[in-house]
Amino acid sequence: MTSIELRLPPDYRAASLRKDSLAGLTAVPKSLPPKWFYDAQGSALFEKITELPEYYPTRAERSILQAVAPDIAARTGAAVLAELGSGSSDKTRLLLSALREAGTLRAYVPVDVSESALIQAGDSLAAEYPGLAVHAIVADFGLDLGLAGDGTSANGDGTAGPRLVAFLGSTIGNMEPAERASFLRRVRAQLRPGDTFLLGTDLVKDPAVLVAAYDDDAGVTAAFNRNVLSVLNAELGADFDLDAFEHVALWDARNEWIEMRLRSTAAQPVRVRDLGLTVEFDDGEEMRTEISAKFRRDGVRAELAAAGLAMRDWWTDANGQFGLSLSAPA
Structure with missing residues (x-):
């Protein structure tokens, strides 16, 4: 079953675009936030980017999840998987399957600014995982994480269930350091006892590899x-x-x-x-x-610690290109 909770006013996108564009186009130097890449055409182009030979992050993160999702399920015992910026929820299936196999999964809470993406992904997952409660939240996680009052404070029998909050794809890298610090503090503030936080971070590597990932030969980026x-x-x-x-x-x-x-x-x-x-x-x-x-492992650990989160586990892909960390309230 899928439910949709709207936490944005009907004119939010239009008003936010006007505000960001006015601020960015009149600034020195000029800038625009990356969230405005993602209309239907932009989302389709990004999906093409993830398939390019130069663009390693998606493949690297997926390989980690394929290897360690059962460990994550065992270590968290999560009844609820909440995902910030869920989009198409593609890699999420690896976590959902592992949690279901572990016997703990009750609900999935995707949080995204796009209602249409949430509906499409939610309906697909509800069909793939019969009995899974999907409570989708339309919110801008830059302002509202969607974790407070998400309808998962109890598991039907009156007992609280632990949540695994996932923020994948190294989307945190789109934030400047002060923004990251504020974001992580807000995550920590909304974690309940027993909750854990799974964070994807792209790692520092050869600059030639990095630049190629953002300037592919085919011109898709x-x-x-x-x-x-x-x-x-x-x-x-x-x-x-x-x-x-x-x-x-x-x-x-x-x-x-x-x-x-x-x-x-x-x-x-x-x-x-x-x-x-x-x-x-x-x-x-x-x-x-x-x-x-x-990012570097020690830097991720330090940023998490500054927000009141203790890194419990750290995994990388075989080539050491991408890092996945599991943390809990310190």
Whole structure:
């Protein structure tokens, strides 16, 4: 059975896009948040990215889950799997199957800003796992984690059931350090006794490997990057010429993150009708569209500890490219 809980106002997406675009396009330097890549076209492009030979993170994380999901199930005894930014819930099936095999699974709580993605994934999982209660929450985990009052405080017999809260895909790398610290503190504040937190983190490695993952030969990531301009054109009446912006991916060694940018190939004005705004781009001016921080085990442990979380377990794939950590309230 699938239920949907709406925690966002009906006009949230439109209002949030207007706010973020106005702030980012008038900032120096200009920037746009990566969440605006993901309309239907952007989501389809990202799925293509995950299949590219250069893009290792999805394969690496899945290989870890395939190897250790039974261990995670045994160590957590989770009755509820809650997933932040669940999207299509693809890799989630490995955890759900392991928890069901362990005999503890009662409910799945996906949290995502896209109601349509939640409905599609929830209906699919409810069909695949008969008897599984799917309580989907439409929320922006940047503001509301969706974990408080999620309807899983009891397991039907009046006893509390432990939750495994998963944040996969190294999405945490899209946050700057202060944002990560705030996010982890909010996770810790909403964990109940017995709950655990599973975090996916992409690891620092050869910069050539990192850059290639964000600048593939087929140009799929470039199309994905420029798609944020298509979103502004479609939803805010902007007149970005996508062909007048080049995809840029670079490694920032000081911050240990990849930056994706869009570089204007000419001096050009861009009108954003719904904001009543004209934005001037200089020839060669770059606008940041994403950061993707890369991590080290000791750094992950320290960031978790600063938020009041103790790392219990750490796993990597065979090539040491990706890290998965299991933590509990300290």
